[in-house]
Amino acid sequence: MSFFMLSIMRLIRQSAVVATLAISCLSLILPVSVAHTAEAPAIAAAANIKFALDDIARQFEQQTGLSVRISYGSSGNFVTQIQHGAPFEMMLSADEFYIEQLHKAGYTQDAGVIYAIGRLALAAPKKSELILDPGLVGLGQFITDGKLTRFAIANPDHAPYGERAREILKAKGLWDAVQPKLILGENASQAAQFTISGSTQGGIVPLSLALAPQFIKMANYVVIPDELYQPLTQRMALMPNASETAERFYQYMQSPSAQKILREFGFNLPNATEKLD
Known part of the structure; x- marks a missing residue:
């Protein structure tokens, strides 16, 4: 077989690998719809909580009949999107810094609550x-x-x-x-x-x-031992445009049912979920 044909076959194999990886990555980072109705509120969530939050959202829908639409990504990118008008009604951040940033700029109802400690x-x-x-x-x-x-x-x-x-x-x-x-x-x-x-x-x-x-x-x-890095204090907050369904999901995130799932996925839980001043 000629060198030219070998090169072409190698390129095809490499392209297939890249395509497969890209599709797998997209399955993790693109919005995941847990809803089938247009009125389901849009939720922005840190990518690290994907599998736990998918389970929580399914359980929420089973127990309440209400649905949410969840988009997963980096907390920093979501802050930029919200500041530019993205119609999210709630955000679950991977670090409370990002919620605090939005709150100070007037993009959230309040300072929100800590829902988990990441590891x-x-x-x-x-x-x-x-x-x-x-x-x-x-x-x-x-x-x-x-x-x-x-x-x-x-x-x-x-x-x-x-x-x-x-x-x-x-x-x-x-x-x-x-x-x-x-x-x-x-x-x-x-x-x-x-x-x-x-x-x-x-x-x-x-x-x-x-x-x-x-x-x-x-x-x-x-x-990795927790003492090797600063705590990943994950905070969530509602946006001023939050619907009743978003508010109910926000409360559900603080319920024993949701916290049980968070523990199963390795999160530590805060001692309290009181709002900050």
Whole structure:
């Protein structure tokens, strides 16, 4: 077979891989409709809460007969969208900073409430040679041995879980060595997808995504100790245009039923969900 034909076949295979990865990523980051009616309120939610929130929304619909439309993405990008008129009625952020930012600018009804405390995991595809441990010793040795070529985190410029991943890597003295090898996800879900797809040798991802059945089938993980990074205090708030259905979903997020699901997906829960001044 000629060199030209070999090159064409290689290109086709590479294109198929890229297309498959792109479709998988889109299944995580594009809006997920839990509703079938036009009047269902639009909810903006941090990508890290996707699998837990999907379950909560289904349960909410079963118990109330009401529906919501959820879009998943990075908290920083949602802030920009809301400031430019996106018609979201509620936002669940991956870090309370973003809700506070919106509240100060008058885009929310109030300061909202903390609904969960996020956690992080070090993960790798099942075929990866990276040794996983809570202190990232294996990752450091992997770098020293010159074996690390690609590592995934969410973009730290607008994704809170990416910010904390960078914080962890810096705390362990690995950031400078890892930075040139980074594959950045637009949000936490995309970083998790890169981690399990085999396009990287590992990554730092939300524990809530690492616990999802889809993830466990393809990757291994270890929980990163909470003390290695600043708390991911996840806050939610209603927008001034919130409908009655959005308000009921907001209250449902604070119910024992919803909190049970959040715990199952690895989130810590706040001691109280009182509004801030």
